[in-house]
Amino acid sequence: MEELERKIKALKLGRTLDVATGQGAFVEAITRDFGGYDRVTAIDINAAYGAAVRANFADVNVAFAAMDAAAMAFPDDTFDSACLSCSLHHMADEAAVLAEMKRVVRPGGLVIIHEMYADAADARRRTHVLLHAWWAKVDRLRGITHKATYQEKDLRAFVAATALADVDIIAYAEPLAAADETYVRAHVDTVDACLAKARGLPEYAELEREGAVLKDRLATVGIAPPPALFIVGRKPG
Numbered sequence: 001m002e003e004l005e006r007k008i009k010a011l012k013l014g015r016t017l018d019v020a021t022g023q024g025a026f027v028e029a030i031t032r033d034f035g036g037y038d039r040v041t042a043i044d045i046n047a048a049y050g051a052a053v054r055a056n057f058a059d060v061n062v063a064f065a066a067m068d069a070a071a072m073a074f075p076d077d078t079f080d081s082a083c084l085s086c087s088l089h090h091m092a093d094e095a096a097v098l099a100e101m102k103r104v105v106r107p108g109g110l111v112i113i114h115e116m117y118a119d120a121a122d123a124r125r126r127t128h129v130l131l132h133a134w135w136a137k138v139d140r141l142r143g144i145t146h147k148a149t150y151q152e153k154d155l156r157a158f159v160a161a162t163a164l165a166d167v168d169i170i171a172y173a174e175p176l177a178a179a180d181e182t183y184v185r186a187h188v189d190t191v192d193a194c195l196a197k198a199r200g201l202p203e204y205a206e207l208e209r210e211g212a213v214l215k216d217r218l219a220t221v222g223i224a225p226p227p228a229l230f231i232v233g234r235k236p237g
Helices: 002-010 025-033 049-058 094-104 123-141 152-162 181-198 203-222
Strands: 014-017 040-046 064-065 077-086 103-117 165-172 227-232
Touching: 002 152, 002 165, 002 227, 014 094, 025 040, 025 049, 025 077, 040 049, 049 064, 077 094, 077 152, 094 103, 094 152, 103 152, 123 181, 123 203, 152 165, 152 227, 181 203
Parallel strands: 014 040, 014 077, 040 064, 077 103
Antiparallel strands: 103 227, 165 227
8 A cells, every 4th residue: 555655646647637537536536645736627427426526626626527438529638647446347348438548648648547356355355346246236237337346357458458558557455454333334325225226126126135145244244445456557659
């Protein structure tokens, strides 16, 4: 974690694009943890996130635009850096999104990918992987693009196919702390919230059974954040 924090602090992002921003969790990291930025343009295909981003970042230089990450409206070489955090598994066409990120960054600019992976040896981290796979299944049954957590080798393959230069990949996992009942309870609540959204689906009884198994695992095994890759590469040229 210390190595990752040092490298993040050394990165100056300049004109920054945050892809699939949601409510702006990674925008917050950009404005707080990195070595500097000039302006952040946050995009998400869901225009409803715009209000939250504008409210959450009213006092910093952040703009929001509703946009498909696989077909961006920006000209080539618009940004100094492009970031995608914990969202690659929500993309229908990962290669298209990464190619677009590379296209809109200037030559020599940064492409940053932050994504969890499924190769979790610790039982509590494995709980998160299993939960996420189930959440993704619920979403897919509801017609939402959401894939199970990638294997580490799959993420490395996506990066290799994007043909970035000077690629630096840091694998990390947040330190395991003592079991946190509040954290466990929050994930039990998320299972219940997912089931509420799934009510009425033909597969609801199956999902309910699976949700009960997961809640039992939360109670007996616990949960911890999964491992993740922080990837930085440069656009050649």
